[in-house]
Amino acid sequence: MNVQHISEEDLILYSMQSLSAGETATAELHLENCTECSARLAEIAGDLALLALSVPQQAAPAGARDRFLSRIATEVQAPHLSNSAASSAEMTPAPSPVLQKTEPPTNVETPEVAREVRPKRNWFPILVPWAAAFAMLAVAGYLGSKNQKLEELLNTDKGQIARLSVDSARAQQLIDTLTSPEAKQVTLTEGKGTPPPTGHTSYLADRGALVFVGNNLKPIPANKTYELWIIPANGKPPVPAGLFRPDDKGSASVILPKLPEGVPAKAFGVTVENAEGATSPTLPIVLAGAAGL
Numbered sequence: 001m002n003v004q005h006i007s008e009e010d011l012i013l014y015s016m017q018s019l020s021a022g023e024t025a026t027a028e029l030h031l032e033n034c035t036e037c038s039a040r041l042a043e044i045a046g047d048l049a050l051l052a053l054s055v056p057q058q059a060a061p062a063g064a065r066d067r068f069l070s071r072i073a074t075e076v077q078a079p080h081l082s083n084s085a086a087s088s089a090e091m092t093p094a095p096s097p098v099l100q101k102t103e104p105p106t107n108v109e110t111p112e113v114a115r116e117v118r119p120k121r122n123w124f125p126i127l128v129p130w131a132a133a134f135a136m137l138a139v140a141g142y143l144g145s146k147n148q149k150l151e152e153l154l155n156t157d158k159g160q161i162a163r164l165s166v167d168s169a170r171a172q173q174l175i176d177t178l179t180s181p182e183a184k185q186v187t188l189t190e191g192k193g194t195p196p197p198t199g200h201t202s203y204l205a206d207r208g209a210l211v212f213v214g215n216n217l218k219p220i221p222a223n224k225t226y227e228l229w230i231i232p233a234n235g236k237p238p239v240p241a242g243l244f245r246p247d248d249k250g251s252a253s254v255i256l257p258k259l260p261e262g263v264p265a266k267a268f269g270v271t272v273e274n275a276e277g278a279t280s281p282t283l284p285i286v287l288a289g290a291a292g293l
């Protein structure tokens with residue numbers, strides 16, 4: 001079936017609901033079956049929304065405005081519009097055919113007189129609110145779709161923030177679990193007897209990041225402290241990696257002490273030092289562990 005597509009002008013007039021009833025019916029019938037014209041109509045509806053936002057470079061297709069205006073001018077003369085839109089106080093509304101039958105006109109003016117006045121009517125006050133309403137609808141539609149896009153964007157960011165919060169909360173939970181005095185520290189050992197002191201170190205040399213957790217540590221005098229050391233793999237002197245004192249259960253931790261970055265570890269050691277700490281370890285080393293290079 002070779003059908004003539006709807007002209008761009010007619011699509012514009014259709015989207016403004018300015019086609020005649022017959023033309024509208026024809027257009028609707030065609031639009032139902034023609035995806036091409038439906039797509040063009042959607043595009044025009046979008047263009048009109050932009051026009052309504054007063055974007056200067058978005059001009060309506062040539063001729064559309066003239067045809068629109070001339071159509072309105074034509075419809076001003078049409079009787080069905082004249083009857084329904086009388087608004088001027090100077091003018092008597094033309095009686096409808098029904099009124100003429102049921103109710104004899106009491107007015108001295110004849111319908112002929114009214115008809116002579118009619119073409120002079122100023123349509124501007126009627127058209128302006130109509131055009132304003134259309135523009136507002138178009139703007140509302142445009143802003144609605146913009147708003148939806150912003151909302152989608154916002155939701156994406158909310159998702160990322162939520163994920164980061166979860167990561168951060170998990171990290172905090174890990175630190176709390178390792179360091180909280182309320183955390184139950186239990187070392188599992190074989191058989192009975194006093195479990196031996198132990199220390200566990202996690203160390204990222206590149207970042208200079210270290211976490212140490214000690215258990216079953218022997219109590220030390222108030223004027224003394226334990227001190228953790230990194231024994232570098234490059235033969236340099238031991239690097240102090242934090243002071244710690246065990247609690248009454250013998251637990252202690254060192255979390256992310258200030259360390260130089262990029263010191264490869266051969267081993268870790270713990271010494272007992274005076275309360276203020278030392279810059280080089282005092283023997284004996286009470287706990288030691290090789291890094292297993």
Ligand SMILES: [Zn+2]
Nearest residue numbers: 005006034037
């Ligand atoms: Zn078509």
